[in-house]
Amino acid sequence: xxxxxxxxxxxxxxxxxxxxxxxxxNSPGIVRADTRERVEAAIKELGYRPxxxxxxxxxxxxxxxxxxxxxxxxxxxxxxxxxFLHALTEQADALGLxxxxxxxxxxxxxxxxxxxxxxxxxxxxxxxxxTFAGDPRTRWLIENGISFVTFGRxxxxxxxxxPQHLWVDVDGWSGLHEATRAQQEGGARxxxxxxxxSPSGTGDERRRGWYDAMVLRGDVSADDLxxxxxxxxDGVSQGTAAMQWLRQNAGQIxxxxxASDSLALGAMIANPERVPVTGYDNTPVAxxxxxxxxxxxxxxxxxxxxELLTGEFGGQVHGAPESEEPRHRLITPRLVVxxxxxxxxxxxx
Amino acid sequence: xxxxxxxxxxxxxxxxxxxxxxxxxNSPGIVRADTRERVEAAIKELGYRPxxxxxxxxxxxxxxxxxxxxxxxxxxxxxxxxxFLHALTEQADALGLxxxxxxxxxxxxxxxxxxxxxxxxxxxxxxxxxTFAGDPRTRWLIENGISFVTFGRxxxxxxxxxPQHLWVDVDGWSGLHEATRAQQEGGARxxxxxxxxSPSGTGDERRRGWYDAMVLRGDVSADDLxxxxxxxxDGVSQGTAAMQWLRQNAGQIxxxxxASDSLALGAMIANPERVPVTGYDNTPVAxxxxxxxxxxxxxxxxxxxxELLTGEFGGQVHGAPESEEPRHRLITPRLVVxxxxxxxxxxxx
DNA sequence: CGAAATTATTTGATCGATCAAACTTTTCTT
DNA sequence: AAGAAAAGTTTGATCGATCAAATAATTTCG
Numbered sequence: 001x002x003x004x005x006x007x008x009x010x011x012x013x014x015x016x017x018x019x020x021x022x023x024x025x026n027s028p029g030i031v032r033a034d035t036r037e038r039v040e041a042a043i044k045e046l047g048y049r050p051x052x053x054x055x056x057x058x059x060x061x062x063x064x065x066x067x068x069x070x071x072x073x074x075x076x077x078x079x080x081x082x083x084f085l086h087a088l089t090e091q092a093d094a095l096g097l098x099x100x101x102x103x104x105x106x107x108x109x110x111x112x113x114x115x116x117x118x119x120x121x122x123x124x125x126x127x128x129x130x131t132f133a134g135d136p137r138t139r140w141l142i143e144n145g146i147s148f149v150t151f152g153r154x155x156x157x158x159x160x161x162x163p164q165h166l167w168v169d170v171d172g173w174s175g176l177h178e179a180t181r182a183q184q185e186g187g188a189r190x191x192x193x194x195x196x197x198s199p200s201g202t203g204d205e206r207r208r209g210w211y212d213a214m215v216l217r218g219d220v221s222a223d224d225l226x227x228x229x230x231x232x233x234d235g236v237s238q239g240t241a242a243m244q245w246l247r248q249n250a251g252q253i254x255x256x257x258x259a260s261d262s263l264a265l266g267a268m269i270a271n272p273e274r275v276p277v278t279g280y281d282n283t284p285v286a287x288x289x290x291x292x293x294x295x296x297x298x299x300x301x302x303x304x305x306x307e308l309l310t311g312e313f314g315g316q317v318h319g320a321p322e323s324e325e326p327r328h329r330l331i332t333p334r335l336v337v338x339x340x341x342x343x344x345x346x347x348x349x
Numbered sequence: 350x351x352x353x354x355x356x357x358x359x360x361x362x363x364x365x366x367x368x369x370x371x372x373x374x375n376s377p378g379i380v381r382a383d384t385r386e387r388v389e390a391a392i393k394e395l396g397y398r399p400x401x402x403x404x405x406x407x408x409x410x411x412x413x414x415x416x417x418x419x420x421x422x423x424x425x426x427x428x429x430x431x432x433f434l435h436a437l438t439e440q441a442d443a444l445g446l447x448x449x450x451x452x453x454x455x456x457x458x459x460x461x462x463x464x465x466x467x468x469x470x471x472x473x474x475x476x477x478x479x480t481f482a483g484d485p486r487t488r489w490l491i492e493n494g495i496s497f498v499t500f501g502r503x504x505x506x507x508x509x510x511x512p513q514h515l516w517v518d519v520d521g522w523s524g525l526h527e528a529t530r531a532q533q534e535g536g537a538r539x540x541x542x543x544x545x546x547s548p549s550g551t552g553d554e555r556r557r558g559w560y561d562a563m564v565l566r567g568d569v570s571a572d573d574l575x576x577x578x579x580x581x582x583d584g585v586s587q588g589t590a591a592m593q594w595l596r597q598n599a600g601q602i603x604x605x606x607x608a609s610d611s612l613a614l615g616a617m618i619a620n621p622e623r624v625p626v627t628g629y630d631n632t633p634v635a636x637x638x639x640x641x642x643x644x645x646x647x648x649x650x651x652x653x654x655x656e657l658l659t660g661e662f663g664g665q666v667h668g669a670p671e672s673e674e675p676r677h678r679l680i681t682p683r684l685v686v687x688x689x690x691x692x693x694x695x696x697x698x
Numbered sequence: 699c700g701a702a703a704t705t706a707t708t709t710g711a712t713c714g715a716t717c718a719a720a721c722t723t724t725t726c727t728t
Numbered sequence: 729a730a731g732a733a734a735a736g737t738t739t740g741a742t743c744g745a746t747c748a749a750a751t752a753a754t755t756t757c758g
Contacts, residue, residue: 004468006714017738022716032736049468053405054714057743062402064449069438082431089418090452098471099450100413103439119353119398121744122447236637262637269618285634288585288611355744366708371746381706403744406713470714 005046014042025050056121064098065309066123068110070130079283080296081129084151087302088127095306111140118146125309127151131167133201138165149308151301153328155201168304168329172202172280175294175333176209179257179278182335188254188276189219192228194242194267195259206259206280227251232263239266261286261293282336295334304329354395363391374399405470413447414658415472417459419479428632429645430478433500436651437476444655460489467495474658476500480516482550487514498657500650502677504550517653517678521551521629524643524682525558528606528627531684537603537625538568541577543591543616544608555608555629576600581612588615610635610642631685644683653678 007021014021016039023031024039031039042048056062067088070081089099100123104110114137117123125147128137133155141148142164153169154162176193183191193210196203207229214225227250230242239262246253247270255276258264264279268291271277279286282295308329356367363370365388372380373388380388391397405411416437419430438448449472453459463486466472474496477486482504490497491513502518503511525542532540542559545552556578563574576599579591588611595602596619604625607613613628617640620626628635631644657678 007716008714018714019716019739020737023737026716030736035736047468049465051406051714052469052471053402053411054743055716056402057400057406057745058714058716060743069435079428079431082428085450086418086452089450093452101434101438101448101450103435103442116398119396120401122401237639265637288614290586356746357744367744368709368746369707372707375746379706384706400744403713404746406715407744407746409713 004051005048006051007048010039010042010046010048013046014039060121062098062121062124063096064100064123065092065125065127066100066102066114066117067127068113068129069101069103079285080281080298084129084296084298084301087298088305091299091302091306095310097306097310107136110137114141114146115144118144125149127305127309131155147309149305151305153201153330163327166308166327168301168308168331170296170301170331170333172205172333173209173212175280175296175335176206176257177213178209178333178335179292179294180210180213182337183255183257183276183278184213184217186255186276189217190224190228190250190252191255191257192230192246192250192253193257193259194230194232194239194246194263196234197231203259210257224251228253234260234262236262236266236269239263239268240270241266243267243270261291264291264293265289278335286336286338290338292335292337295336297331297333300331301329304331353400354397355400356397359388359391359395359397362395363388409470411447411470411473412445413449413472414441414474414476415449415451415463415466416476417462417478418450418452428634429630429647433478433645433647433650436647437654440648440651440655444659446655446659456485459486463490463495464493467493474498476654476658480504496658498654500654502550502679512676515657515676517650517657517680519645519650519680519682521554521682522558522561524629524645524684525555525606526562527558527682527684528641528643529559529562531686532604532606532625532627533562533566535604535625538566539573539577539599539601540604540606541579541595541599541602542606542608543579543581543588543595543612545583546580552608559606573600577602583609583611585611585615585618588612588617589619590615592616592619610640613640613642614638627684635685635687639687641684641686644685646680646682649680650678653680 007018010021011018016035020031020035021039021043024036024043028036052063067085069085085099092099100117102113102117104113114126117126126141126149128135128148128150129152131138131150131152131154135154135156138148138150138154142162148166150165150167151169153167154165180191191210191214193207195207195210198204198207211225214220214228220228228246230245232238232242239258242263243256243266246256253275255278256264256267256271257278258267259280261279261281261283264277265285268277268289277291279291279293282293285291286293308327356370359370360367365384369380369384370388370392373385373392377385401412416434418434434448441448449466451462451466453462463475466475475490475498477497477499478501480487480499480501480503484503484505487497487499487503491511498515498517500517502516503514529540540559540563542556544556544559547553547556560574563569563577569577577595579594581587581591588607591612592605592615595605602624604627605613605616605620606627607616608629610628610630610632613626614634617626617638626640628640628642631642634640635642657676
């Protein structure tokens with residue numbers, strides 16, 4: 001009755017010592033088979049569950065990773081992070097890891113939180129999202145020897161190969177390249193691109209994917225290519241405006257690619273000719289209104305993040321400095337093609 | 350050098366005992382002022398942080414609440430839960446509580462997770478979302494004496510006043526009622542409603558809010574009122590279809606209210622006359638495209654959830670059985686009015 | 699003023715698990 | 729078959745904090 005059973009209770013029931021019970025759970029290999037079975041039976045019988053905090057205290061390991069929950073940024077694209085969070089939680093669970101949330105109002109505040117969670121032994125490491133050039137957070141974590149992996153490559157000049165910085169990212173170039181090729185194979189020649197102002201790490205990558213594919217094909221002049229590109233900040237109404245500009249100034253348009261689903265949604269609205277529009281992020285909104293979109297494959301990202309993080313936990317960080325294992329993962333996104341059908345534009349006939 | 354400072358280190362530095370240090374942190378009132386200051390100085394000096402797991406082991410309290418991260422359901426409306434999660438994390442933080450995530454594939458699986466997290470002393474209680482009639486989860490939690498609060502009232506017949514079931518919900522009736530009144534005051538008389546099929550706890554509530562306001566005003570006949578209502582499942586294309594149906598069959602329409610932003614987005618697309626459309630949930634999509642919407646006030650919900658949960662932690666559950674404190678909170682949502690301006694429907698002039 | 703009451707602080711035990719090292723049993727060598 | 733090596737199991741100590749009870753310091757009051 002008195003609370004939950006402990007290792008001692010299990011040991012008593014199975015007729016072995018505490019440590020053997022512990023071994024059955026943590027290094028089953030070193031326990032003789034028949035003993036192990038007896039202990040496992042007792043565990044089941046008593047409904048024993050290890051006390052997570054006690055274990056953490058002793059092992060100095062929390063089996064928990066911390067992640068900051070961003071304030072929903074622009075709204076539509078923010079859902080990528082939600083899906084990532086979900087995938088991360090799910091896969092972490094399968095590895096026996098927990099995901100602890102926290103919030104922060106600024107990078108500096110986030111560093112304070114890092115310190116708090118780390119000092120309190122609440123987490124073993126962190127997952128960072130939305131990194132930016134000269135990010136103070138990664139530097140601080142490296143300096144303090146705290147494990148972390150970023151979703152998003154480091155954008156600083158020298159940082160890309162910093163061995164202490166593990167990262168996973170999605171290959172935006174490849175995503176836009178594939179999207180462009182797909183349209184070209186579908187017969188489109190004059191493919192427009194609505195993107196973000198440079199410099200923007202991710203934005204420039206994506207643009208280059210479109211640009212390279214267009215140049216590779218080579219059936220649009222450089223002048224025309226310039227006319228097929230619109231630069232604008234992110235947002236639905238910006239997408240609408242950009243699309244209107246294109247229709248007036250770019251001549252014939254066979255397809256439109258966008259740097260985000262927000263822009264794509266906007267573009268689609270100002271699009272009575274139903275030119276195929278492709279967005280980026282494959283957000284729920286894209287699915288709902290029937291937009292093609294480049295899917296960031298958050299499952300693979302989450303898997304990569306956990307692989308790197310647990311590899312690190314394995315203790316090889318200070319151990320084998322020249323391990324062959326790569327320090328990052330570049331995930332190839334998937335193009336999701338949808339028909340416009342879902343959204344019957346209601347234009348008076 | 351050797352790891353982080355402990356209470357003992359602080360005690361040594363301040364020239365007091367471990368326990369006094371502990372008291373300074375947990376019951377500062379019983380420590381003499383000058384002693385307290387000395388200890389606080391030492392804490393600051395050494396950069397001491399209590400070891401969370403050690404404390405949890407001893408106090409048998411984790412200061413952590415568990416919440417299931419739902420798979421993004423319909424996509425657009427799913428973001429309400431994200432915002433709630435964010436608000437919850439932020440406010441929990443201010444109370445010294447942590448938020449731990451988990452996933453589950455079914456209610457049964459979720460119960461398994463409850464057991465795991467509770468037995469392992471990982472969490473002190475749970476927050477449940479998306480409750481439904483006859484929910485097995487709440488019953489199980491009550492039977493096992495585990496603290497929890499639901500976001501969403503219990504929909505079962507007798508459950509509403511079950512004293513063990515603490516809940517916070519948003520008053521959907523009031524939200525739609527206010528939205529209807531706002532349109533009426535703006536001069537609209539024939540206000541249509543696009544809702545979900547009955548029975549649906551939340552859906553029926555919202556519909557009734559519209560209905561009651563319409564009847565109260567009394568300038569639309571019962572027959573007409575019936576024609577102004579469309580029932581459909583949730584989704585953007587369903588919203589579009591419903592709007593088209595209304596335009597053909599409902600006669601003059603001054604405004605349209607919807608049970609969700611998904612429906613509202615769909616309705617708005619099939620709306621060249623620019624009849625005002627109001628959605629529900631105030632999702633980022635609504636903000637992006639300029640839809641009016643009923644905001645669920647997730648901040649208040651989160652505050653209510655934590656109030657109830659920590660009140661419970663305070664230990665009065667088995668203590669004062671007839672406490673005057675209400676066992677639930679009903680939050681009144683806010684109507685957010687937006688102009689259509691953000692989305693210039695691109696109809697050929 | 700000195701004993702009782704009150705307040706402040708310290709000491710020893712404990713939460714539940716794992717580590718490190720000691721001990722016992724089994725298996726391998728020659 | 730005796731001794732060494734390996735495998736399996738047990739014991740005592742420990743992680744860092746708090747609880748409970750004991751002690752010390754201070755205040756109250758007859």
